[in-house]
Amino acid sequence: MTNFPFEAQRALFPILQKKTQLSSCSQSALSIPVTDALARYMTSWSEQGMDWDGWAVVLDQAKAEFARLIHADAADIAVMSCVSDLASSIGNCLSFDAQRDGIVLGEIETMPA
Numbered sequence: 001m002t003n004f005p006f007e008a009q010r011a012l013f014p015i016l017q018k019k020t021q022l023s024s025c026s027q028s029a030l031s032i033p034v035t036d037a038l039a040r041y042m043t044s045w046s047e048q049g050m051d052w053d054g055w056a057v058v059l060d061q062a063k064a065e066f067a068r069l070i071h072a073d074a075a076d077i078a079v080m081s082c083v084s085d086l087a088s089s090i091g092n093c094l095s096f097d098a099q100r101d102g103i104v105l106g107e108i109e110t111m112p113a
Contacts, residue, residue, distance in 0.1 A: 012031040012032050012033065013029045013030070013031050013032075014032065015029045015030070016029060041055070059079060060074070062079075063077040063079065091103070
């Protein structure tokens with residue numbers, strides 16, 4: 001019998017041993033590495049206060065790793081609080097003149113009328 005191809009990755013998500021996770025929104029199943037990072041952040045916050053410089057280094061490392069993954073430059077990676085903020089920022093950069101006055105969305109992004 002062949003193992004599930006992502007078995008090692010599934011082991012990083014303890015909740016998947018008890019529940020089936022069907023959503024992947026911003027509050028999806030927590031992985032052990034994310035839980036560990038949150039614990040480090042809380043420890044840093046409680047022991048050092050807001051260590052912006054220290055966490056800016058971590059953010060830069062994350063941007064560099066993501067850029068490597070998608071074959072981009074880290075300087076081209078934007079980090080904001082949520083996808084809605086990013087979409088709004090991109091929308092505000094567009095010029096909607098008379099000939100270009102619409103946005104094309106995929107079916108999943110549209111709400112039924």
